[in-house]
Amino acid sequence: MSGMDTSNEILVGVAELKTGKGPQVIKTNLGSCVAVCLYAPAQQAGGMLHFMMAKAPTDVDAKAVKKAKYADTGVDELISQLKGLFGVADGDIQAKIFGGAKVLKEVTHNIGYNNEVAARAILRDRNIPIVSSKTGGERGYKIEFNLGTGKVRCQIFGEEIKEY
Amino acid sequence: MSDQSRINNAITLIARLSIDKSSRTLSKFVRAGARIELERAYVVDVSDATKVIAHGESEVVGALVSLTGDAPFKFLFFVGLKDSFLLADLILRRPLGTTTGFDLYASSAVQEIGNVLATSISNVFATDFQIVMKSTPPMVLHDYAETLFEEYILEAAAEKNELFIIETKFFVVEHNINCHMFIVPLHGSEEVLSSIANRM
Amino acid sequence: MGRRIVVVDDAPIVRLMLKDILQENGYEVVAECSNGNEAVAKFSELKPDLVTMDIIMPEKDGIQSLEEILTIDRSAKVVMVSAVDQRESLMRAIKLGAVDYIVKPFENERVVSAIKNALGE
Numbered sequence: 446m447s448g449m450d451t452s453n454e455i456l457v458g459v460a461e462l463k464t465g466k467g468p469q470v471i472k473t474n475l476g477s478c479v480a481v482c483l484y485a486p487a488q489q490a491g492g493m494l495h496f497m498m499a500k501a502p503t504d505v506d507a508k509a510v511k512k513a514k515y516a517d518t519g520v521d522e523l524i525s526q527l528k529g530l531f532g533v534a535d536g537d538i539q540a541k542i543f544g545g546a547k548v549l550k551e552v553t554h555n556i557g558y559n560n561e562v563a564a565r566a567i568l569r570d571r572n573i574p575i576v577s578s579k580t581g582g583e584r585g586y587k588i589e590f591n592l593g594t595g596k597v598r599c600q601i602f603g604e605e606i607k608e609y
Numbered sequence: 610m611s612d613q614s615r616i617n618n619a620i621t622l623i624a625r626l627s628i629d630k631s632s633r634t635l636s637k638f639v640r641a642g643a644r645i646e647l648e649r650a651y652v653v654d655v656s657d658a659t660k661v662i663a664h665g666e667s668e669v670v671g672a673l674v675s676l677t678g679d680a681p682f683k684f685l686f687f688v689g690l691k692d693s694f695l696l697a698d699l700i701l702r703r704p705l706g707t708t709t710g711f712d713l714y715a716s717s718a719v720q721e722i723g724n725v726l727a728t729s730i731s732n733v734f735a736t737d738f739q740i741v742m743k744s745t746p747p748m749v750l751h752d753y754a755e756t757l758f759e760e761y762i763l764e765a766a767a768e769k770n771e772l773f774i775i776e777t778k779f780f781v782v783e784h785n786i787n788c789h790m791f792i793v794p795l796h797g798s799e800e801v802l803s804s805i806a807n808r809m
Numbered sequence: 810m811g812r813r814i815v816v817v818d819d820a821p822i823v824r825l826m827l828k829d830i831l832q833e834n835g836y837e838v839v840a841e842c843s844n845g846n847e848a849v850a851k852f853s854e855l856k857p858d859l860v861t862m863d864i865i866m867p868e869k870d871g872i873q874s875l876e877e878i879l880t881i882d883r884s885a886k887v888v889m890v891s892a893v894d895q896r897e898s899l900m901r902a903i904k905l906g907a908v909d910y911i912v913k914p915f916e917n918e919r920v921v922s923a924i925k926n927a928l929g930e
Contacts, residue, residue: 713822720820724865724892727892728865732895732896744892
């Protein structure tokens with residue numbers, strides 16, 4: 446499982462989560478996957494989860510589950526790492542969520558929307574406020590999460606960069 | 610040799626047989642020599658898959674095809690945006706530079722090349738291994754390279770944490786066009802691939 | 810006036826390629842369709858001399874469209890257009906009543922020869 450990356454620019458792939466501190470920047474690209482960016486302003490520490498499905502399977506050995514693939518296990522793992530690595534407490538954390546697009550129009554089921562719903566649900570259950578978000582649409586996302594400021598630069602394909 | 614290694618060898622064999630045919634098909638389509646530049650088969654963690662894919666292209670056009678049947682696979686063909694313009698001009702026999710923006714013909718050029726290449730791969734299954742495959746109409750995506758690849762691997766990644774990927778680069782010689790082709794086996798193809806491996 | 814042809818393919822670039830070849834050889838392309846549903850509807854409406862029909866298409870594929878067109882008119886002339894060599898599909902189409910087939914990527918001469926053959930020219 447991913448721990449602390451000490452380089453300034455941290456790349457997160459599909460079904461992966463990474464944590465760090467300011468001035469590190471965590472980057473990823475999204476389609477139907479959703480990125481949950483958790484930030485503790487007081488510690489200037491945070492992490493990004495890039496997950497692809499809503500719920501982890503319950504009929505397999507928990508050790509075999511790649512936690513960052515799923516909203517539920519991924520968010521819990523990210524929270525756990527922030528607490529363990531940076532001493533972040535429950536009330537310190539805020540969230541921003543991105544992605545969940547339907548980039549393949551021909552696909553009937555809207556995985557992106559389901560992922561967004563799952564992210565919102567798990568964050569609500571964990572009492573983590575979503576302070577901003579940009580989700581949906583039909584184009585890919587490129588996001589950069591600045592751990593020094595907590596801001597996320599988001600560029601949807603073909604559009605201008607916006608800050609959240 | 611483990612079962613999985615043998616299956617991976619079988620997939621690599623299928624890819625090698627497909628690539629030769631695909632290269633000739635692509636050459637015929639674009640009416641120019643297409644050289645296979647690199648082919649590699651590798652196992653990669655799902656999380657690293659999109660990181661290795663971009664090849665310096667930020668904006669790409671890709672065609673995704675599902676090959677269904679006894680050995681389900683996922684196929685992807687993609688090129689950089691500007692190369693899609695050149696492909697459209699080559700296929701339509703228009704002066705290069707005629708296509709200057711991402712239009713219906715640039716999109717459709719990638720779509721149709723993807724269609725033809727995917728079908729040539731399913732042909733290899735049929736003629737060399739007597740395995741019946743069917744390809745779906747290609748889905749075309751114009752987006753970030755990483756977004757395209759994420760959508761491509763999603764189905765395979767849903768079942769496994771590691772993916773076996775066959776990657777091929779085609780180079781359209783005269784016109785300096787780099788094309789990328791990928792095949793990834795899906796869950797459900799193991800039995801058939803195992804039987805191919807047994808015959809090797 | 811040239812013989813009237815409906816071109817059916819989900820790829821606009823293929824429709825354009827075929828249209829160019831057909832028009833250069835004196836045929837009139839009276840409609841272009843991107844899927845089988847459109848193809849059957851246009852066939853009913855326009856009663857063309859010939860239809861070129863792609864096999865793999867969304868919504869309704871070429872084989873099903875061929876069947877429906879032949880139900881409308883048993884003597885309809887349909888030339889299948891296949892990606893590479895989809896032997897099984899082509900054999901099925903010929904058995905159902907398609908008069909010929911062209912394999913992509915196609916040569917201009919082969920397209921013209923298949924059309925002429927189908928139209929009895």
